[in-house]
Amino acid sequence: MALRSFAPTLALAIALAAGVARADDPAVPPAGEIHLPLSFHRYYTYDEATAALRALEKAYPKFLSLTSIGKSIEGRDLWVMRILQPETGPEASKAAMYIDANIHGNEVQGTEVCLYTISYLMENYSRLPRVRELVDERVFYVLPMVNPDGRAWWFTGPNTQHSSRSGKQAIDDDGDGQYDEDGFDDIDGDGEVLGMWKADPHGDYKRNPEDARLLVRTRPGETGEFIYLGLEGIDNDGDGQLNEDPPGGYDMNRNWPADWLAQPHQYGSGPYPLNLPETRSIAEFILAHPNIAGVQAYHNAGGMILRGPGDSALGEYPPRDVRVYDKLGQTGEFMLPFYRYMILWRDLYAVHGGFINWTFEELGIFSFTNEIWNTGQYRNAERESLSGFDRESADGLKWDDLLELGSQFVPLKPAQHPLYGEILLGGFRKMAGRMPPLFLLEELCHRNAAFTLYHASEMPRVRVRSIDAQRIAGDASQVTLVLENLRAIPSRSGIAAAKRLGEPDVVELSGPNARVLASGVLTDKFQGLFDGSDEEPARVKLDGGVPGNDSVSVRFIVRGSGQVEVKYTSEKGGRLDAKVVLP
Amino acid sequence: MTKLLALSLVAGCAVFTALPSLSAEDLATAEVAIAEIRRIVAAHPTVASVEVVGASRGGREILAVTLAAAPSGSGARPPGERPALLVTAGLDEPVPFASQQAVAILSEILRRAEEPEARSVLAARTLYFLPLLHPDAVAARRTSPSWERTRNGVPRDDDRDQRIDEDGPDDLDGDGQILSLRVPDPDGPLVVDAADPRILRPFEPGDRGSARFRRIFEGIDNDGDGAINEDPPGGADPARNFPYDFEPRASESGAFPASEPETKALLDFLLSHANVEAAVHFGGDDNLVQLPRSRDERPAARGEHRVWKDDAELYTQAAALHKERTGRTIAGRSETRGDWPETAYFLFGVPCFAVCVLGPEPPGSTAGGSGGARELEKRWLDWNDGEGQGAAFVPWKPFHHPQLGDVHLGGWKPYAKLTASPAVAVQRAAGETGFILELARRLSDVGIEDIRLLDLGGGLYEARARVTNRGELPTALRQGVFTGRRSPLTVEVLSEGLRAVGENPRRRVEVLAGRGGSAELKWLFLGAPGSQLTMEVRRRGQRLATRSLPIAAGGTL
Numbered sequence A: 001m002a003l004r005s006f007a008p009t010l011a012l013a014i015a016l017a018a019g020v021a022r023a024d025d026p027a028v029p030p031a032g033e034i035h036l037p038l039s040f041h042r043y044y045t046y047d048e049a050t051a052a053l054r055a056l057e058k059a060y061p062k063f064l065s066l067t068s069i070g071k072s073i074e075g076r077d078l079w080v081m082r083i084l085q086p087e088t089g090p091e092a093s094k095a096a097m098y099i100d101a102n103i104h105g106n107e108v109q110g111t112e113v114c115l116y117t118i119s120y121l122m123e124n125y126s127r128l129p130r131v132r133e134l135v136d137e138r139v140f141y142v143l144p145m146v147n148p149d150g151r152a153w154w155f156t157g158p159n160t161q162h163s164s165r166s167g168k169q170a171i172d173d174d175g176d177g178q179y180d181e182d183g184f185d186d187i188d189g190d191g192e193v194l195g196m197w198k199a200d201p202h203g204d205y206k207r208n209p210e211d212a213r214l215l216v217r218t219r220p221g222e223t224g225e226f227i228y229l230g231l232e233g234i235d236n237d238g239d240g241q242l243n244e245d246p247p248g249g250y251d252m253n254r255n256w257p258a259d260w261l262a263q264p265h266q267y268g269s270g271p272y273p274l275n276l277p278e279t280r281s282i283a284e285f286i287l288a289h290p291n292i293a294g295v296q297a298y299h300n301a302g303g304m305i306l307r308g309p310g311d312s313a314l315g316e317y318p319p320r321d322v323r324v325y326d327k328l329g330q331t332g333e334f335m336l337p338f339y340r341y342m343i344l345w346r347d348l349y350a351v352h353g354g355f356i357n358w359t360f361e362e363l364g365i366f367s368f369t370n371e372i373w374n375t376g377q378y379r380n381a382e383r384e385s386l387s388g389f390d391r392e393s394a395d396g397l398k399w400d401d402l403l404e405l406g407s408q409f410v411p412l413k414p415a416q417h418p419l420y421g422e423i424l425l426g427g428f429r430k431m432a433g434r435m436p437p438l439f440l441l442e443e444l445c446h447r448n449a450a451f452t453l454y455h456a457s458e459m460p461r462v463r464v465r466s467i468d469a470q471r472i473a474g475d476a477s478q479v480t481l482v483l484e485n486l487r488a489i490p491s492r493s494g495i496a497a498a499k500r501l502g503e504p505d506v507v508e509l510s511g512p513n514a515r516v517l518a519s520g521v522l523t524d525k526f527q528g529l530f531d532g533s534d535e536e537p538a539r540v541k542l543d544g545g546v547p548g549n550d551s552v553s554v555r556f557i558v559r560g561s562g563q564v565e566v567k568y569t570s571e572k573g574g575r576l577d578a579k580v581v582l583p
Numbered sequence B: 001m002t003k004l005l006a007l008s009l010v011a012g013c014a015v016f017t018a019l020p021s022l023s024a025e026d027l028a029t030a031e032v033a034i035a036e037i038r039r040i041v042a043a044h045p046t047v048a049s050v051e052v053v054g055a056s057r058g059g060r061e062i063l064a065v066t067l068a069a070a071p072s073g074s075g076a077r078p079p080g081e082r083p084a085l086l087v088t089a090g091l092d093e094p095v096p097f098a099s100q101q102a103v104a105i106l107s108e109i110l111r112r113a114e115e116p117e118a119r120s121v122l123a124a125r126t127l128y129f130l131p132l133l134h135p136d137a138v139a140a141r142r143t144s145p146s147w148e149r150t151r152n153g154v155p156r157d158d159d160r161d162q163r164i165d166e167d168g169p170d171d172l173d174g175d176g177q178i179l180s181l182r183v184p185d186p187d188g189p190l191v192v193d194a195a196d197p198r199i200l201r202p203f204e205p206g207d208r209g210s211a212r213f214r215r216i217f218e219g220i221d222n223d224g225d226g227a228i229n230e231d232p233p234g235g236a237d238p239a240r241n242f243p244y245d246f247e248p249r250a251s252e253s254g255a256f257p258a259s260e261p262e263t264k265a266l267l268d269f270l271l272s273h274a275n276v277e278a279a280v281h282f283g284g285d286d287n288l289v290q291l292p293r294s295r296d297e298r299p300a301a302r303g304e305h306r307v308w309k310d311d312a313e314l315y316t317q318a319a320a321l322h323k324e325r326t327g328r329t330i331a332g333r334s335e336t337r338g339d340w341p342e343t344a345y346f347l348f349g350v351p352c353f354a355v356c357v358l359g360p361e362p363p364g365s366t367a368g369g370s371g372g373a374r375e376l377e378k379r380w381l382d383w384n385d386g387e388g389q390g391a392a393f394v395p396w397k398p399f400h401h402p403q404l405g406d407v408h409l410g411g412w413k414p415y416a417k418l419t420a421s422p423a424v425a426v427q428r429a430a431g432e433t434g435f436i437l438e439l440a441r442r443l444s445d446v447g448i449e450d451i452r453l454l455d456l457g458g459g460l461y462e463a464r465a466r467v468t469n470r471g472e473l474p475t476a477l478r479q480g481v482f483t484g485r486r487s488p489l490t491v492e493v494l495s496e497g498l499r500a501v502g503e504n505p506r507r508r509v510e511v512l513a514g515r516g517g518s519a520e521l522k523w524l525f526l527g528a529p530g531s532q533l534t535m536e537v538r539r540r541g542q543r544l545a546t547r548s549l550p551i552a553a554g555g556t557l
Helices: A012-020 A046-057 A109-123 A129-137 A148-158 A277-287 A319-335 A342-349 A354-362 A375-379 A392-405 A437-457 A494-499 B003-011 B032-040 B095-111 B116-124 B136-139 B261-270 B309-326 B340-348 B373-385 B422-441 B478-483
Strands: A062-071 A078-082 A096-101 A139-143 A193-201 A205-208 A211-217 A226-231 A292-299 A304-307 A340-343 A364-373 A411-418 A422-426 A462-473 A474-486 A505-510 A512-523 A527-533 A539-542 A549-559 A562-570 A574-582 B046-056 B061-067 B084-089 B126-130 B180-184 B190-192 B201-202 B212-217 B276-283 B352-356 B392-402 B405-412 B446-457 B461-470 B491-495 B498-501 B506-509 B517-528 B532-539 B542-550
Touching: A012 A462, A046 A062, A046 A109, A046 A148, A046 B422, A046 B446, A062 A277, A062 B422, A078 A109, A078 A277, A096 A109, A109 A129, A109 A139, A109 A292, A109 A364, A109 A437, A129 A437, A129 A539, A139 A562, A211 A226, A211 A411, A277 A319, A292 A354, A292 A437, A304 A319, A304 A342, A304 A354, A304 A505, A319 A340, A319 A494, A340 A342, A354 A364, A354 A494, A364 A437, A364 B180, A375 A437, A392 A411, A392 B126, A437 B422, A462 A549, A462 A562, A462 A574, A474 A505, A474 A574, A505 A549, A512 A539, A539 A549, A562 B201, B032 B046, B032 B061, B032 B095, B046 B261, B061 B095, B061 B261, B084 B095, B084 B261, B084 B422, B095 B136, B095 B422, B116 B422, B126 B261, B126 B532, B180 B309, B180 B392, B201 B373, B261 B340, B261 B506, B276 B340, B276 B373, B309 B422, B309 B478, B340 B352, B340 B478, B373 B392, B446 B542, B461 B532, B491 B517, B506 B517
Parallel strands: A096 A139, A096 A292, A292 A364, A304 A340, B084 B126, B084 B276, B276 B352
Antiparallel strands: A062 A078, A078 A139, A193 A226, A193 A422, A205 A211, A205 A226, A304 A364, A411 A422, A462 A474, A474 A549, A505 A539, A505 A562, A512 A527, A512 A549, A562 A574, B046 B061, B061 B126, B180 B212, B180 B405, B190 B201, B190 B212, B392 B405, B446 B461, B461 B517, B491 B506, B491 B532, B498 B517, B532 B542
């Protein structure tokens, strides 16, 4: 972790980079034998990540509880690790940070960030006061594998760095009545899906004159030596197409009920929102925990700290929310110098039915997606382009040759294809491209975890600044409660107030000998004017909540005597009470 | 409308022996309805079966009935592979009567199962019935106190005060039903009608000086927030919970699309029955009297209510058929956000013909909606005074409200305007059954015609075939093709010893138009043919047609 020395062994890095979680790889302990402290010089399969979570829970039983909130299509558990300090207040009264990862099956390293976050908080609870404060005052719900089937398939099946985003519900992508019958095939059994090439004197590819291991397109007028046949696979269903119906065939991150659009307006959105067991289970979990005040989802790659909206048609978020987002996002850029703070539709692409769109636009929770890993980190260069440097150029290949000792690139090698005959296979392994090399994984985990902990620290922290009572006439008094929020995130976002999402905060006064005549939020403390709450004066609704780094004053005009109690109840701002004696 | 019908409104469980005895039992409770559906199915085991496809929010069974004769003869397909018509009901207001109607049709089809029309349909088609999609709403009608509601039992804090379901209607006079309160209010929007003091009509400038009122449902301010009945029990109406044009955060639309088990059960049923080509829905929605608007360009991504022009023609034909077979045209709701008929069409490419079972007019009225709200109210009161024998409307009576003081209590009994007798459903069942059977007959019917194999010499063969849709509906609506939810047909030629040269032996046909739409296909093969050539047409793995050709060079089947 951050306090441990960081000394990866090169041999370990190479061994793991060369193949992924092979059973016979001594660097990868078999599932069920995960030991603490966790290593972040490796990637964890679904089973290994499960074992790691169990090991953590066993090691820190006071704070951690691991729960399955549902099952995936193939029956794997959707694990949520709750981090709760039970001695500092009930769970529902604490603002909660929800963290998840790996909604796309191939975007795996967010799971390691989740494991790192749990480990870091536990290992440093007794060492770092700020960690102790976070654990004492907040709740964390960490769901490291949103798409466990996709993760399992990515590690064990024939895949590339880009496949498979989907879960494993069978989809007939090519409409031929067969489901998932024609995906990639590892023709030569080397554990990789590479490019397929065939020698052809009239081909349109030739060897790169700067590095003969690479093939490049011919220019007009040139004659090539090879043709490109596609990614490694065979025509499994005999329909004349390669790899056109791989496992799954949808996008879980388009399946959420916020600006959800059906196909063809939005690819992969599913027949209806939350039709999948994974997304539905998670949505029900989040809806059942209205104390969640921050959301972080980990994806890969490109180096982005993303927020909504997902489409320009939705307009910009309320200005007061944008100010909060900007503060968090810009701080993220400072902490993650290889990353950019971006708006989905404006800076990347339109997304309908995205997860963080739902959590903010329909639940009012400040939410980010981090697209983790950018080759800027590889090269210690800030602001690499989103796609990174051209790995498949002669210059790009040098980084693999020199820094990773050639472990990520497979030079062309002969193979036999059932239809094409003699072919050549070659290219980058699936670990390359969207994932960091192992020697940079721990840094990536730490920087992203630190950003999310910063987000968690900025969730609302509401306190009673003061309460006082003053006689105004006869037995009538005015009771004034000042609530202050010490953090940047309001107890209710602007969008929550505007769309009436969730419950407003409520301030309620009661006392055995007190009757409330009028109440409201002070708008002019000098003149004592307030926005009234005529119908039920003993209860004041704060739909705007308590603003971030600001305060709100609530005044009650009360007739009576003796002690009165004022209670503040908020989904995300917690529960407070204060007492005062009427003069 | 007969007096018997009016009586049934009072008694609630009348049995009409004078009318055809086809499920004339009043589906008084959800349990009775479920038992009745099971009883009807059990009486016809050779063509009917029932399964549970979900459970309501209140834990009641959601049933699906399959009507199909067992396959017989070569080429006969199992029910799951036959073109199917889905019939749904009991989802939206008027829930109990719509369910009653669907069950009566179900019963009538089975009664006619051996008659030629029904027999041929049940041999070649499959009918799926989900007649009781919102059983909790049926149960609510007979729950004391009775009050009109379509929301299920999912908790909802309607007034957002951190208290859930704490302020619903209250039966203040203990009569077992929720009536209305006529509350004096100097700013109220209503005045008492001079001609009939039972009527509350809108205040007009000429009414200055008249006593003014507001009307609310019977209840008190349970939570002391100054509002009455603002947070009643439950909170989602499954009929507004469908994903197409879902209205987020509307008062009864649900937490998210398909959040409600009733809604999800129907969607999942449709998704798991790819053979469903069209649907008929009985309820308050309507697209047969108020036909969908049409367009001929790509639909808008959000809020589109116009159907493709090609598809609009099907609605027109269905409307004509419905009118011809039933003689009824009741206009209902249309283009409702988050509803089932539009979801079926826009998301799944399945045309869902919505039949409104009860209109706004009282039984027997021929007014056709003429006049304003006051005149309509008057017609209802006239009906109440006549055929209704005064049993549907409770005259206003003085009542001392604990919070509002002196008010009047009375008005229409719950469901008085939303219920008809079981006998009405039975009477209508004959016409509706004709509509259902004919619509099912018109579903697509794909066959392989004119299959040939020509010996071109030198081991080269040419196979030809024509695939034809003999049904009246196309194999896919344009919306089905647009969304990709209606798969294309795949036509495959199989023969030992032959290798395709050129065209893939598995060919795609995107759509065959209705009424004889066809596609001519041709393949070249090389090799030595076996004993026969087999051709299959499939859609999403389901076999639609198969034909084999014994091979004799140059032969034609």
